[in-house]
Structure formats: C-alpha cells, structure tokens
Amino acid sequence: MDTLNLRLQEDPPSRKGERTRGRIKVATARMLERLGYHSMRVLDITQEAGIADGLFYFYFKDKSDAALAVLSEFVEFMPPGGSVDSASRTAFETIRETNYRFIRLARANAGLMRCMLQVVDEHPDFSALVQKVNRDWYVRVSRSVIRHYPGGAVDEDAMLLMTYALGSMMDELVRRLVINPDQNLLKLTDKIVPTDNALADALSVIWYRALYPAAEIPKGLRGTAAKLDALSKEQPLD
Template identity: 45%
Template sequence: MESYSFLEHSYIEWLAKRIDSGLFKKKGERSRERLKLAAARNLETKGYHEMRVADITHDAGVSDGAFYVYFQDKRDVTLAVMREFVELLEKSSENSTEKTPQGSPSAPFEMVRRQNLRYISVGRANAGLMRCILQITDQEAEFDRLVQKMNHDYYQRITKSALKKNEGKEWSKETVLFLAYSLGAMMDELFRRLVIQPDKYLCEIVAEIAPSDAALADLLSIIWIRVLYPSAGVPEGLSRSAKELMSAIRSSDNA
C-alpha cells in the first residue's frame, strides 16, 4: 500500500483500501483510521470551514464521544489527514521523476510531462483536499511550513535536473530555482482557475485547445521545456495546439 500511486486513486480511496487491507490489527487503530477517512470525505466535499465534528462522526458511524478518544477537535483530525495527504503527494512526485526514461533527446520533456500530468491527475482526483491546502495554510503556520518545504524540495529537484542538462551555460542555481518557482506558481494558479474555483472563460479556452488532461500536460510542458531545457527535443505526435504553442514561443525567441 505504501507504493500507492495517486495517478490511479484518490487519497480517500487509498485510505479506504488501507483500512480494508487488514493492516490495522487493533480495534483502536481501525477506529482512528475510520475517523480520518470520514474527515477526509467531509474535507473533500464540504471544506475545512464548513465541516463539523458531527459530520465526521455521522459518516464514521460512531458517537461524538468516540471521536474525542482519538482527536482533540476538528482541527486535530484535519491536520492528521492533511499532513498525510501532503506527504503522499511528495512521494508521488518523487516516484514520477524516478520512472522517467533517460538518454533520449526528448527525455527532459517526458520527465516534465509526466510530472505535470501527475499534478493535474492528482488535483482532479483530490480537488476538495487541494482546496483545503489553501484554507489550512492560511491558518496553520506549521502546516504552511510543511507545504512550503515540500514545494521547495520539488523545485530543488527540478533545478538540479535543469542545471545538469544545461552544463556549459552560465546559469546560477538561484536563477534557475526562481524560474522553477515561477513555473510552479503558473501551474498552481491555472489549476485553481480550472478546478478549484473554475473561471468559465479559461475553462472554455482549455476545452477547445486541450480537451484532455494529457493534452493540457503537453501544452504546459512545452512552456516548461522552453524555459528550463531550451535545447531539449520534443516527441512526435503532439497535438496541433501543442505545435502552435511551440511555434509561437520559438517565434517570440527570434523576434
């Protein structure tokens, strides 16, 4: 279960399967996990601010008193759920890099596309929990530090890869890290406006030029590649929109 991939399941499905797997032998452990599962379901559908302890206990089929055996309040169970969710996100990110084939001219593109598709797929499967990350980081300094550290570690890995692929160029680590942060901010804002708080105008554009998650990952990856891996090749078979975007970026480079 620890090798679980978010590309295949939501966090809530993972929690449910882990409970059913027989991993937790003690009744108290199973009860705690069922409360986490109930909290995750309510966080996904209602969000942190609207969720109540009564919602969690009703979904878990236990009394309010049983809840307080394991958690102090809704904040306590929320942080337990969201810490685990974020930690699994990080593992999923690391795995997406490890599984990328190396050696071909388009290897950097394949790596970036895999990571971007993972981000989109994870987000869609866990949209409510992704919204909760924004809600909770605004209130909980410790959780905010955890999320910042996760993001920083990810951008550090991207920076290390970009510097290695661009040996000979006079790029400083700080400059490339800033570029990685900027591209990450682009991803976060686009995802927010596509899934968390849908912008109907942007959604219409994306539906036209990138009707699938894979097509959207291709478009975003072209931007990443042109910024961080300008000498890298791209694979055959990209969509017309992806080719148009690539041509537009190259034209601006030559302007």
C-alpha cells in the same frame, strides 16, 4: 482520500486503536471533500465513520485536529512518486508525466485542495509544512535539470527560482481550472486544450522550453502543444 482508504484496506494497522484512527481520518477526508473545512462538523465525521462522538474525541481534539492530520498526509503525498530523473524516460517525458499526474490528482481531490487553501490561512504550522514540501520538490526538480547541463553552466539559485515560477504557474492554473473555476479560463481551455492530455502537453512544452531552451520538442505532440512549439520558432519581433 482514496489513498487513505486503500492504505487502511490493504495494509491495516495491527492495533485496533490505529485502525479506528484510520477510519476517522478517511471519514474526515470524505467530509472535507464533500462539505469543505468550514462547513464540516464533528457530527458529520462521526456519522460518516459510524462511531460515537466520544470515540472521536479520544483520538482528536476537534475537527481542526482531524483535518490537519488528513491534510498533512495529503500534502506529503502530493509530489509525484518515483525519480524526477528516471533513466527510462526522457526529460520531456518526465515533465509531461509529472504535469499530467498533478492535473489528475487535482481533479480527483478538488475539495481537499480547496480545504488546503483555507487551512493554510488559519494554521501557520500547516502553512510551513506546505512550503517545505513544495521547496523540497522544487529543489529535487532543479537539481535534476542541472544534471543535464555541463558542470557550472547553470546557476543553482537561478534554476531553483525558475522551478518555483513554473510550479507556481501550475498551482494557479489548477486553482482556476479545478478548485475555484474561472469560467473564462475554462472556455479557453475547452476550446484549445479540451482534454487533460492536451493540457499536460501544452504546459509541458512551456516547462521544457523554459528549462531546456536549446532542446528540440519531441515530434508528435497534440495540436496545441505543437502550436506552442511553432510559436517559439517564429522570427523575433522588431
């Protein structure tokens, strides 16, 4: 939502019609965040945008058309920007930054992410877009990780499956922490990872251990991440 608004303010389209369409999309994003997909009405969008209903229908067929335009843009924005294998960061730093940004994005757009889950079930084309964006991101991540191993040492399909599994873990945790809060999980995270920084540390240790099992975790991690690191160094069970 903020991205749409900033883009409209900082780089407004040259044509008036495009600017109006942008205003409607911003208003739709706000109503999706505030009211949810099913409760939102065209009237809510037009009142938020300060336009007549007739003008809305000049640009969009109905509320679903406007919602899909907004959510499709949001989905394509979701993967973190920049390189997943930056020379200026270590592999752990890249994983940690990516996880932290995803957590913060979810908190800032919980309503939009909730609407995504609703719309996926009703619109196959949108579901296909979400799956494509996710797969493209997982492929980028898995190829980046493979470059840290000797040639032929890692099976590409196995690494891609690992990345899917780790990404799905993040999706489900965010859903239960932010989108549809699970009170038991919230109590647990409040106890052991009370901040987003601590949560990102802990989850990134899990990612790093799975993707680079022979590598050492960087020193200086916050409490829970350090405990997870210590667990991985315990003696095997009988």
